[in-house]
Amino acid sequence: MYEKMGIAIIGCGGIAEAHCQTVLGKDENIKLYMYDVDYRRAEFLCKKYNASGCFKTYEDVLMSKDIDIVDICVPHDEHVSVVLNATQAGKHILSEKPIARTLAEADMILDAVKSSGVRFFVAECYRFYPSALKAKELIDKGTIGKPFLIQVNSLQFHTPSGWRRDKEKTGGGVLIDRGIHFVNYFRLLGGKVKTLFATFNHDTISAMEGEDTATIQAIFENGATGQLVVSWGMRMFTPFAWMAVYGSEGTMFDMGDGFYVFSANDPQYNDNGKPVRLFDTMLERYIIPEEMQHFVDRMRDGEEFAVTGEEARADLEIVELAARSVETGRAIDLTNE
Structure with missing residues (x-):
């Protein structure tokens, strides 16, 4: 303590x-x-x-x-x-x-x-992002029924500087750098990944050695499908949801300006057939202060950290197996790993 x-x-x-x-x-x-x-x-x-x-x-x-x-x-x-x-x-x-x-x-x-x-x-600061925490809570409560499709996206036009351009120093490209945040988010919402297939592209940001765009198509152990897209190479993009979870009884999504929930069965999340906006998000405004406060609090009370070393290893495993999928052109069965 x-x-x-x-x-x-x-x-x-x-x-x-x-x-x-x-x-x-x-x-x-x-x-x-x-x-x-x-x-x-x-x-x-x-x-x-x-x-x-x-x-x-x-x-x-x-x-x-x-x-x-x-x-x-x-x-x-x-x-x-x-x-x-x-x-x-x-x-x-x-x-x-x-x-x-x-x-x-x-x-x-x-x-x-x-x-x-x-x-x-x-x-891992995204573990403290308000939408991530609320989405996990509502999934566990069954607010949107059984999730069957989970989408997580991070689309940017960005050229990394310094050592982040060096594949040897980073261990890869956008997926291991910015993308590992969203791998953690992906796993928080969907749970353990059973199977994945990945693609890497390096067509836009020539200053970096690793991939500037990565996609992962996954099947979670609970049967849900997952889609993850992380890119620094998007010169322009349409409006997109940072996160969307589609369930048998509803949907929830984060458009970067707010967190929205629709439930067919729960009136507090149903505005005459429209989703209810729960709170403003303003992506990334809160998360580093929250994670540092969490660290200090856990050092003082001795309780377990939200992101353990084993949890971080599980994120890295997805990154490493995505690279293997790209190299082989095949889907990877994690039950054999």
Whole structure:
């Protein structure tokens, strides 16, 4: 249990700054520190967010008695070494997604976490997106009956910068980077995937090495069909639902501006045959502050994290098997994995 805690952010890029703007940088019982291979970046964030100090080497972070937790915000290819060193030093770990580039790397991390006894949370922010949470609640309540089609979409025109263009550093393309958020969303709504077939395209964003568009067609163990589309290569697109779940008794969807539900059987979700708008969404406005608050709360009360290492590994498995499907041109049966 940690009422007071010292947290060192490892890697002072854009996502680190987003973390600083949450409870990590505002709670008077949290002392925040910075480390980056470029010491000037660590100093910059330290001054900007009035942090307690910055370190010149990662070894200094791990040896410091002031540090209870490392917040890993480094490129994907560095996750394994940074996490393994942290476990050896007995530091608890908050790691940005994905857990790793490959399942083999993820298993190394999980083995080290288990043997060391440290706590490990993967920062999958979409698990805290209001529409995701409400949709899961209503599915479990049976508000729309038996779901038979689940669609999740993320369509953008975006050119990644820096290391995110490098397939070796990221472990792939858009699916392992932005897309793994939506894989988690997909699995939250549909449950375990039984079979999947994937396609990758790399026709628009030539500056990146991996795919700029990925699609997954899935069959969940509950019998529902799933469709996932993630793209950075859409120069223009029609209005689309970030999420839609079609059930035997209704439908729910998120258009990015609000979360809507229609139920044939529940009058509170039926406006004379039209869907009811439950709340404004404004995608991504809430989710990083919510996930950081969740992490701090669970460090203080000792309860389980919403996104465990095993959960993050399951997301990565979908990404890895999607790549295998693309390579083989075949559907993948997960019951044989």
